[in-house]
Amino acid sequence: MIELLTSNFILYAYLAIILVGFSASYFGVFVVQRKLSFLGNGLAHAAFGGVALGILLDTQPIYVAIPFTILISLLITYFKEKSILSNDTLIGVFFSFAFALGIIFLSLKENYTTDAFSYLFGSILSINNTDIIILALMAGFSLFTFFKFWARWAYSTFDNELAVADRLPVRFDNYVLSLSLSLIIVISVKIIGIVLISSYLVLPAAIARLYSRTFFEMTILSIIIGMVSGLISIVLSVLIDLPTSAVIIVFQSLIFMTSLFIKKSQM
Amino acid sequence: MKNVIEIEKLIVKYGNNIAIDDFTITVEEGIYLAILGPNGSGKSTLLKTILGLIQPTSGFIKIFGNSVDKVNPNLIGYVPQIKTLDKTFPALTIELVLSGLSKNWAFRSSKKDKMKALKILEQLDSIDIAHLHLSELSGGQLQKVYLARSLVRSPKILLLDEPATGVDFVCETNFNSILNDYAEQNTITILMVTHDWTSAYHHSTHILLMNNNLIYFGTKDNAFTDDNIKNTFSHLAHKHNVTFTLKEQ
Ligand SMILES: Nc1ncnc2c1ncn2[C@@H]1O[C@H](COP(=O)(O)OP(=O)(O)OP(=O)(O)O)[C@@H](O)[C@H]1O
Ligand SMILES: [Mg+2]
Numbered sequence: 001m002i003e004l005l006t007s008n009f010i011l012y013a014y015l016a017i018i019l020v021g022f023s024a025s026y027f028g029v030f031v032v033q034r035k036l037s038f039l040g041n042g043l044a045h046a047a048f049g050g051v052a053l054g055i056l057l058d059t060q061p062i063y064v065a066i067p068f069t070i071l072i073s074l075l076i077t078y079f080k081e082k083s084i085l086s087n088d089t090l091i092g093v094f095f096s097f098a099f100a101l102g103i104i105f106l107s108l109k110e111n112y113t114t115d116a117f118s119y120l121f122g123s124i125l126s127i128n129n130t131d132i133i134i135l136a137l138m139a140g141f142s143l144f145t146f147f148k149f150w151a152r153w154a155y156s157t158f159d160n161e162l163a164v165a166d167r168l169p170v171r172f173d174n175y176v177l178s179l180s181l182s183l184i185i186v187i188s189v190k191i192i193g194i195v196l197i198s199s200y201l202v203l204p205a206a207i208a209r210l211y212s213r214t215f216f217e218m219t220i221l222s223i224i225i226g227m228v229s230g231l232i233s234i235v236l237s238v239l240i241d242l243p244t245s246a247v248i249i250v251f252q253s254l255i256f257m258t259s260l261f262i263k264k265s266q267m
Numbered sequence: 268m269k270n271v272i273e274i275e276k277l278i279v280k281y282g283n284n285i286a287i288d289d290f291t292i293t294v295e296e297g298i299y300l301a302i303l304g305p306n307g308s309g310k311s312t313l314l315k316t317i318l319g320l321i322q323p324t325s326g327f328i329k330i331f332g333n334s335v336d337k338v339n340p341n342l343i344g345y346v347p348q349i350k351t352l353d354k355t356f357p358a359l360t361i362e363l364v365l366s367g368l369s370k371n372w373a374f375r376s377s378k379k380d381k382m383k384a385l386k387i388l389e390q391l392d393s394i395d396i397a398h399l400h401l402s403e404l405s406g407g408q409l410q411k412v413y414l415a416r417s418l419v420r421s422p423k424i425l426l427l428d429e430p431a432t433g434v435d436f437v438c439e440t441n442f443n444s445i446l447n448d449y450a451e452q453n454t455i456t457i458l459m460v461t462h463d464w465t466s467a468y469h470h471s472t473h474i475l476l477m478n479n480n481l482i483y484f485g486t487k488d489n490a491f492t493d494d495n496i497k498n499t500f501s502h503l504a505h506k507h508n509v510t511f512t513l514k515e516q
Binding site: 150152154155157158161162164165209214216217219 | 318319320336340343345347353355356357358359362366369370371372373374400
């Protein structure tokens, strides 16, 4: 058993979940406080469309998926500014569109054996060197934004008007935030799946929110919860032989529900 | 006297709705200006345009001789009209005050900044709430925290949008004497939107009456003539003529 838990592919999985857990749980605090969870979910579906297109075109999926997802996120922003429809509606439309395109792309690809289902939950137990390098770059980028943008994003999350009055480049910052979210999501989708990335953007931050008095505490706690819960879940999933992604989500959800219950009974 | 704010032929529209209709005024250094007018008369819009939150449809504003977007934000303290604070955002009183110094949501602040923030809270009798969560504050306490946030950067111009709403009478008297004290010790120009005509008269030096257009701007002594008051409330007076009859069932 110990051998299994220290075998190569599991070590890669540990590393991957630390990198994804860090990035997604960090951006998750903005997703939660800015009420963007539907956008996160939508972008994950859009990213699937991009990955599928990459597979159809026989290239590294990520090279196609990144511009594809960013394009979708820009389209959503563009139409939000131009139309009277709500953000919610636009996200709903564009993400179904991109997801459906993805299904069609995959079905057009001949001799492609992996089914669409594997994209729902990813394949965290079959990660290679290239994947790890890309994930490490992503985590590095997240860390960079922590020093460069966290204080500004936090300020305009708290009160957009005060941030504008203090001459922060709020519009620019918001674009950087949506682009970063698109990047994190599209990189993670191929490896850990649509469902897991969506929940990673919400659950750790939501749990952290219940225990934090400041936004900084919330950020740090969210990152810790995201990484630790991921690691524990991988071990559990190997021990009891269940799909890793599903175990992570169930595990995080249980922590969330228990916390909700504890906090409620304390009030 | 130095000109602090110069407003020239300012028009601000939201779509077809004219919020500010052709304002030309010059605000001199050191005055305490009370801005009065009915709901929807453009008072908040005026402050927001001075802050650069809203772009003028035409005309221009200069602050210390610079266009609005070139102004150093450290010169201006702003207390927004009370609104529903996002209570889900985890933040402490002291953090909100510190944001007035750092102009972002710094995760660490210097000792010096912290001392400054605590000192201003102390002056506002609010030191005991420094480490409370914002969602735990009453409306009046929150207004004082916003005032502390605006004062902590030692501004040259203070823009207050109904700062005393929700503040009790003792506090309000206190609030006004704090402002007056502060104005005596520092060269500061205050623009305060208020609905309290009496306290405006007592504490301000100048009055601006508006109802989307400019009705009166000048020293307080000549402000409240019958004509001025009638013009300020003209469309309200009109609305008041509507009579209601109870329907018999
Ligand atoms: N964001 C906005 N979009 C469209 N119209 C607006 C907006 N803000 C204000 N208005 C309109 O502009 C006019 C002036 O509004 P403003 O908020 O400046 O009034 P006010 O004098 O501050 O009123 P109050 O005393 O109620 O605070 C009103 O007719 C209002 O409906
Ligand atoms: Mg107003």
